[in-house]
Amino acid sequence: AQKITQTQPGMFVQEKEAVTLDCTYDTSDPSYGLFWYKQPSSGEMIFLIYQGSYDQQNATEGRYSLNFQKARKSANLVISASQLGDSAMYFCAMREGDTDKLIFGTGTRLQVFP
Amino acid sequence: NAGVTQTPKFRVLKTGQSMTLLCAQDMNHEYMYWYRQDPGMGLRLIHYSVGEGTTAKGEVPDGYNVSRLKKQNFLLGLESAAPSQTSVYFCASGLGSYEQYFGPGTRLTVT
Numbered sequence: 186a187q188k189i190t191q192t193q194p195g196m197f198v199q200e201k202e203a204v205t206l207d208c209t210y211d212t213s214d215p216s217y218g219l220f221w222y223k224q225p226s227s228g229e230m231i232f233l234i235y236q237g238s239y240d241q242q243n244a245t246e247g248r249y250s251l252n253f254q255k256a257r258k259s260a261n262l263v264i265s266a267s268q269l270g271d272s273a274m275y276f277c278a279m280r281e282g283d284t285d286k287l288i289f290g291t292g293t294r295l296q297v298f299p
Numbered sequence: 300n301a302g303v304t305q306t307p308k309f310r311v312l313k314t315g316q317s318m319t320l321l322c323a324q325d326m327n328h329e330y331m332y333w334y335r336q337d338p339g340m341g342l343r344l345i346h347y348s349v350g351e352g353t354t355a356k357g358e359v360p361d362g363y364n365v366s367r368l369k370k371q372n373f374l375l376g377l378e379s380a381a382p383s384q385t386s387v388y389f390c391a392s393g394l395g396s397y398e399q400y401f402g403p404g405t406r407l408t409v410t
Binding site: 220228230288289291 | 357387389393
């Protein structure tokens with residue numbers, strides 16, 4: 186079974202609009218962490234946001250917020266006020282328990298148009 | 300600080316050749332990782348290290364070896380390259396439980 190599922194291969198959003206990128210996860214460990222990374226066309230992986238399983242509040246970092254719904258096992262990334270520079274691949278990842286390993290989803294390609 | 304650097308950036312190998320990819324970090328991180336990225340499959344962990352002198356297998360370790368002789372360096376070796384190892388290779392480092400910092404990647408083609 187997939188540990189991390191990103192069901193949207195591609196998404197389009199108009200500049201200045203908000204967009205939600207979906208991520209669901211599968212784990213039986215009560216302690217885990219969820220991450221979102223951005224990969225622009227230049228190829229580097231850029232850390233965006235982190236949510237721990239015991240965190241009471243949804244994580245936010247500037248225009249990025251993580252909509253964490255524990256019961257549904259979802260960790261959707263919300264980008265507000267999209268910019269052309271947000272066009273990139275976005276990867277959701279999970280760390281289980283006290284392991285040091287990240288498991289990545291297959292990614293969503295976001296394209297922002299004017 | 301340079302962060303995480305990878306050498307080389309591009310390489311073309313013939314089947315059966317060997318090579319070593321070098322990853323270096325200047326953030327004093329204990330943990331270092333090697334991933335490969337293939338189209339449509341996200342990143343998959345090859346090997347990782349939780350400290351100098353230690354290494355462990357990840358999700359797809361076959362055909363690769365690693366060494367961590369110095370804290371700041373993590374080497375990935377391919378002893379006998381195969382076309383299936385054509386991929387983009389990323390190194391990352393971190394403090395363990397939180398985010399990992401990635402290098403710029405190495406694009407390897409095996410013909």
